[in-house]
Amino acid sequence: MFTNTYYPIVGGVSESVQRLKSRLQVMGHRVLVVAPKLEGQPEKEDDVVRVLAVQNFNGSDFSLPVPIPGQLYEAIEAFEPDIVHSHHPFLLGDTAARAAETYKLPLIFSHHTLYEHYTHYVPGDSPRMQRFAIALSTEYTHLCDAVIAPSESVRQLLQERNANPVVAVVPSGVDTERFGQGDGSALRRRLGIAPGAFVVGHVGRLAKEKNLPFLAQALVELLSRRDDVHFLVIGDGDARNTIEEIAETNGVAARVHFTGKLQGQALIDAYHAMQAFAFASHSETQGMVLVEAMAAGLPVVAVDAPGVREVLRDGCNGYLLAEDDAQAMADALMDLVEDPERLAKMRHQALLVAQEFDESRCARLCLTLYRQAIAGGGPVSHADDGTWERVRGRLGAEWHMLCHRGRILRSLFQSMPNQPLLQQPLLKKDEELLPKQ
CATH class of the missing domain: 3.40.50.2000 (Glycogen Phosphorylase B;)
Incomplete structure (x- = not known):
C-alpha cells in the first residue's frame, strides 16, 4: 500500500x-x-x-x-x-x-x-x-x-x-464495536459541561474545505435559543479562529469547547460526550466520522453531499439538509434537543446503520x-x-x-x-x- x-x-x-x-x-x-x-x-x-x-x-x-x-x-x-x-x-x-x-x-x-x-x-x-x-x-x-x-x-x-x-x-x-464503548463523563467534567446539558459535536480538521463558517453560524443559532446546549469541537486547524470569532460575536463562546486533535480511546470518549453530531462539509467522499459518530449512537444532522447521503438516511438516523441553511440545521438539532423519544429512536437507527460499515x-x-x-x-x-x-x-x-x-x-x-x-x-x-x- x-x-x-x-x-x-x-x-x-x-x-x-x-x-x-x-x-x-x-x-x-x-x-x-x-x-x-x-x-x-x-x-x-x-x-x-x-x-x-x-x-x-x-x-x-x-x-x-x-x-x-x-x-x-x-x-x-x-x-x-x-x-x-x-x-x-x-x-x-x-x-x-x-x-x-x-x-x-x-x-x-x-x-x-x-x-x-x-x-x-x-x-x-x-x-x-x-x-x-x-x-x-x-x-x-x-x-x-x-x-x-x-x-x-x-x-x-x-x-x-x-x-x-x-x-x-x-x-x-470502522471498528463499530470499539467505537460503541466509551465514556464521555470525564471530558464533560473537565470542560465544565453539566451532566444534564445537551452536547452537539463535530470531529475533523478545522480547514477551509470543511465548510466550518456555515456550521458555526448554525450552531450559534442553536445555542442562542437554548442555554443548556453546548458545542464540542474535536480537531484543530486555521478555521478554529473563525469559529471562535463567530461564537464570541454572538455571545455564546463560553459554551463552545475545543479539545484539539484526539486519537484512540480519547476520541471515542469524546464521541460519547455528545448527544448529536453536526457536519457541513461538501468535500467528503464518504464522511468516515459520520460512521464513527453513529457507531457511538449519535444521530447526525448534515448537509447533503457525495458520500454523506450513503450513510445518513433523512428522518431515520438523523436529518439530511438539502443545502446550506443555518436556520434549517438549527431547527433539526433543536428537534433532537426537545424530543427525547425521537432522539432515542434515531440513536438506535444510527447504531444499526453503522454496522453496515464495520471494518x-x-x-x-x-x-x-x-x-x-x-x-x-x-x-x-x-x-x-x-x-x-x-x-x-x-x-x-x-x-x-x-x-x-x-x-x-x-x-x-x-x-x-x-x-x-x-x-x-x-x-x-x-x-x-x-x-x-
Whole structure:
C-alpha cells in the first residue's frame, strides 16, 4: 500500500489505510505500507517503509514525499507482493504505478478524496488548477486494474468523468464495536459541561474545505435559543479562529469547547460526550466520522453531499439538509434537543446503520476485489529476475507515467476556460503520444 498520509497524521485517509492494513493482517495477510517520514512516527515499524518528505506542505497538515527509488525497490523485492494498492493519484501514487508496472502486478486505486476541493493548498489556486486536479485523479484511474470508490456517489461521479469503468464501492471501515464503548463523563467534567446539558459535536480538521463558517453560524443559532446546549469541537486547524470569532460575536463562546486533535480511546470518549453530531462539509467522499459518530449512537444532522447521503438516511438516523441553511440545521438539532423519544429512536437507527460499515465487512469486500484483479492478470513476482529484466520493467513504467502526464496536459489545455473538464474527453490512447516513424 502506498499512501501520502499515515500515522501519526490524524485524518480520514490515514485512518482508512491503518484500519484496512490492520484488518487484513488479522485475516492472515501480509501488508507492507510505503508512507512518508513524519515527526512522531514509531521508532520501529516492521511492516512500514518510510520515505523522505517535506513536512506541512504550504502550511497544511500534509507532507510532500520524496521517494528514493532504489530504497523502495529493494524493500518491494524483499516483500514479493501479489498486488499494489495506491491511496493517492500523485506523489507516492506515481511510485505505486511505477512499482506495479515494473513487477507486472495488478494496481488498485482508492479514490478517497475529491481533490478539486483541496487546490487552495497549492500556490496559484484557480479554476484551471481545479480542472487539473480532476484530470490528474481521473487519468490515474486508467493506469489501474480496478478502482475503489468509498461511496456510490463517488462511483457515479467517476463514471461522469470517463474514468476507468472497473469501479467497486468499498467504504472505509470502522471498528463499530470499539467505537460503541466509551465514556464521555470525564471530558464533560473537565470542560465544565453539566451532566444534564445537551452536547452537539463535530470531529475533523478545522480547514477551509470543511465548510466550518456555515456550521458555526448554525450552531450559534442553536445555542442562542437554548442555554443548556453546548458545542464540542474535536480537531484543530486555521478555521478554529473563525469559529471562535463567530461564537464570541454572538455571545455564546463560553459554551463552545475545543479539545484539539484526539486519537484512540480519547476520541471515542469524546464521541460519547455528545448527544448529536453536526457536519457541513461538501468535500467528503464518504464522511468516515459520520460512521464513527453513529457507531457511538449519535444521530447526525448534515448537509447533503457525495458520500454523506450513503450513510445518513433523512428522518431515520438523523436529518439530511438539502443545502446550506443555518436556520434549517438549527431547527433539526433543536428537534433532537426537545424530543427525547425521537432522539432515542434515531440513536438506535444510527447504531444499526453503522454496522453496515464495520471494518471487517469492508476488508472482505476489498479482499474480493484484490482476488479478482490477481486472477485477471497475476500475480507475477519479478523479484528473482535478472538485472536487465528489472531495468526494462522500470523503463516501461517510466514510459507509461510519461504518457499518463501527457494525457493530463492534453486534457487540461484542450478544455475551454469556462467549461468543466469532465465534459471533455479525457482518455487518449498511449499510441497517440508515440513519436511517428
